[in-house]
Amino acid sequence: MNIVVLLKQTPDTESVIRIAADGKSIVTDDLKWVLNPYDEYAVEVALRLKEQHGGTVSILSWGPGRVVESMRTALAMGADSGVLVDDPDMEGADSLGVAKALAAAAKQLNPDIVLCGSRAVDYDLGQRGAMVAEFLQWPHVALATSIECDGSKVTIDRPIEGGKVTLQADLPALVTFGGSHGIWNPRYASLPGIMKAKKKPLETKKLADLGLSGAECGAEAIKMRTASMEMPPQRAPGRIIEGADAAAKAKEVARELHEKAKVI
Amino acid sequence: MGNSVCVIAEFRGGNFRRVSSEVASEGRRIADVLGGSLCAVAVGSGISGKAADLGAYGVDKVYVADDPSLEHYVAETYVPVIAEIVKKCDPAVVILPASVDGKDLGARLAARLDAALAQDCIQISCEGGAITAKRPIFAGKTLAWCQWENNSLPIISCRPNVMDCLVPMADRKAEVEKVEVALPTPRTRVTGFELDTSGKVELTEAGVIVSGGRGMKGAENFAMLEELARTLGGAVGATRSAVDAGWRPHSDQVGQTGKVVNPNLYIAAGISGAIQHLAGMGSSKFVVAVNKDPEAPIFSKADLGVVEDLFNFIPAFTEEVKKIKST
Numbered sequence: 001m002n003i004v005v006l007l008k009q010t011p012d013t014e015s016v017i018r019i020a021a022d023g024k025s026i027v028t029d030d031l032k033w034v035l036n037p038y039d040e041y042a043v044e045v046a047l048r049l050k051e052q053h054g055g056t057v058s059i060l061s062w063g064p065g066r067v068v069e070s071m072r073t074a075l076a077m078g079a080d081s082g083v084l085v086d087d088p089d090m091e092g093a094d095s096l097g098v099a100k101a102l103a104a105a106a107k108q109l110n111p112d113i114v115l116c117g118s119r120a121v122d123y124d125l126g127q128r129g130a131m132v133a134e135f136l137q138w139p140h141v142a143l144a145t146s147i148e149c150d151g152s153k154v155t156i157d158r159p160i161e162g163g164k165v166t167l168q169a170d171l172p173a174l175v176t177f178g179g180s181h182g183i184w185n186p187r188y189a190s191l192p193g194i195m196k197a198k199k200k201p202l203e204t205k206k207l208a209d210l211g212l213s214g215a216e217c218g219a220e221a222i223k224m225r226t227a228s229m230e231m232p233p234q235r236a237p238g239r240i241i242e243g244a245d246a247a248a249k250a251k252e253v254a255r256e257l258h259e260k261a262k263v264i
Numbered sequence: 265m266g267n268s269v270c271v272i273a274e275f276r277g278g279n280f281r282r283v284s285s286e287v288a289s290e291g292r293r294i295a296d297v298l299g300g301s302l303c304a305v306a307v308g309s310g311i312s313g314k315a316a317d318l319g320a321y322g323v324d325k326v327y328v329a330d331d332p333s334l335e336h337y338v339a340e341t342y343v344p345v346i347a348e349i350v351k352k353c354d355p356a357v358v359i360l361p362a363s364v365d366g367k368d369l370g371a372r373l374a375a376r377l378d379a380a381l382a383q384d385c386i387q388i389s390c391e392g393g394a395i396t397a398k399r400p401i402f403a404g405k406t407l408a409w410c411q412w413e414n415n416s417l418p419i420i421s422c423r424p425n426v427m428d429c430l431v432p433m434a435d436r437k438a439e440v441e442k443v444e445v446a447l448p449t450p451r452t453r454v455t456g457f458e459l460d461t462s463g464k465v466e467l468t469e470a471g472v473i474v475s476g477g478r479g480m481k482g483a484e485n486f487a488m489l490e491e492l493a494r495t496l497g498g499a500v501g502a503t504r505s506a507v508d509a510g511w512r513p514h515s516d517q518v519g520q521t522g523k524v525v526n527p528n529l530y531i532a533a534g535i536s537g538a539i540q541h542l543a544g545m546g547s548s549k550f551v552v553a554v555n556k557d558p559e560a561p562i563f564s565k566a567d568l569g570v571v572e573d574l575f576n577f578i579p580a581f582t583e584e585v586k587k588i589k590s591t
Binding site: 013017094130141143163179240 | 281336337338339340343363364365367368370371372374375376378379380381382383384396400401402403404405406407408409410411412413416418450451452453454455456457458459460464466468469472496504507508510514515517520521522528529538539540543546547549550551552553558563564565566567568569570571572573576577580581583584585587588589
């Protein structure tokens with residue numbers, strides 16, 4: 001089974017985010033970059049599918065050279081090879097442009113299944129998977145919290161508001177992953193894995209290699225941009241409830257919520 | 265592009281969901297600014313009878329695709345149908361719910377229409393005819409205003425529970441136009457559909473959330489929070505550490521790698537306040553924190569802080585709430 005995982009590098013979720021001087025981007029100097037947690041679940045699933053069906057796992061990513069470090073993490077977990085779309089003409093591309101480039105690059109890898117996170121923990125636009133599937137003209141099933149694949153079709157559970165749906169798609173298909181670390185338990189890279197990862201093939205591609213240009217998926221093709229950023233409104237300093245014991249405090253909180261805040 | 269607004273209504277079990285009223289109301293507001301009409305797209309099975317009721321929230325005309333094969337949302341079947349209707353409406357903006365299905369639909373629809381989607385927005389502005397939308401990024405640590413290039417169709421999904429709903433105009437009905445659909449043979453099938461009938465409130469749509477963290481000490485102690493949530497008509501949430509410990513299902517997780525919530529009241533019990541949790545609940549309208557440790561970071565995000573053992577406080581507080589509810 002030929003498996004492709006779309007991977008994004010994001011700032012660690014512990015990061016403090018600050019707005020840059022231009023007022024429309026974030027300060028990146030002191031950020032720690034990690035493999036987007038939801039994409040890490042996809043890497044784990046890809047490795048399990050390979051263990052089950054054989055085949056190869058290719059990591060496909062885009063962005064500047066620093067992304068290679070996160071790709072190596074996935075290779076150290078057990079993926080076989082990587083392709084990074086790194087082209088100056090991609091700088092400033094929007095989701096649509098990135099998805100076009102990823103779809104073209106995925107096509108060249110001739111996959112049976114493409115896996116990725118349902119969202120990225122940075123800009124959280126939640127659209128990469130669905131867009132890539134549309135450009136590939138493939139079915140996609142999103143937000144998987146479980147997966148079964150027999151080599152010709154894939155079945156997932158998808159949580160919806162107040163319930164769950166079970167969806168099945170014929171391969172080739174794209175699957176995005178939701179859930180949590182606890183559900184997928186992505187494996188850690190072993191020391192031998194890390195050593196091996198250094199020698200695994202990692203190819204860099206330009207848009208021209210994908211038969212695309214900046215006019216189609218770079219800054220020139222942008223349809224939506226960030227006009228400005230602002231910090232969320234600060235909560236006014238709160239009040240610590242005083243009281244002789246838990247019962248007195250409980251009474252006071254209930255009174256505040258009922259009479260003043262009017263939320264109960 | 266015309267000056268009309270197109271909203272995509274979400275149905276379940278033959279009725280439109282509350283988020284549909286929210287996007288219709290927001291769509292009405294924008295349509296009035298643009299001086300255009302408001303059309304809605306309704307896709308589902310057995311929904312024709314209800315579609316006209318969207319008029320109560322300001323919709324002028326509803327395009328209805330009603331077919332048994334459209335009972336459940338499947339991207340592959342919904343997207344082509346909706347894309348055709350949107351093309352026909354030729355709107356200035358498309359607005360849909362940032363529900364689980366809405367987010368997925370919006371993304372694939374945007375790719376199909378070669379348009380750009382701003383996901384999970386909390387405010388839409390329309391100054392001088394130019395649409396902009398505000399959305400949280402980094403799970404709400406920062407907010408970004410999105411703007412669209414000329415001649416590019418804005419698609420905006422709205423976070424549930426944020427947009428103000430119009431007071432329904434009971435007698436106002438929308439004009440209904442049935443759309444014939446020619447569906448491709450889908451390569452995707454719904455093989456199971458289960459709704460939780462226990463009456464449990466969905467976190468992202470809950471008005472009140474009672475969340476527990478590491479301080480809960482074990483799965484069994486969440487019964488206490490369940491009771492409080494039930495008394496308040498709310499839902500129970502949890503921190504990542506409580507979920508990772510196996511005390512709660514992942515669907516309860518609030519935070520940057522869980523759900524971002526914005527209830528009227530958020531009660532944090534035994535939660536220290538890790539930055540990734542604060543990101544998920546920071547936009548709650550009123551926050552009460554209960555923690556034994558007066559230095560816990562959660563207190564800096566709380567309107568009311570209670571330095572107390574939660575095992576004493578929560579049962580006492582639940583009793584007080586019951587007293588209020590019974591008067």
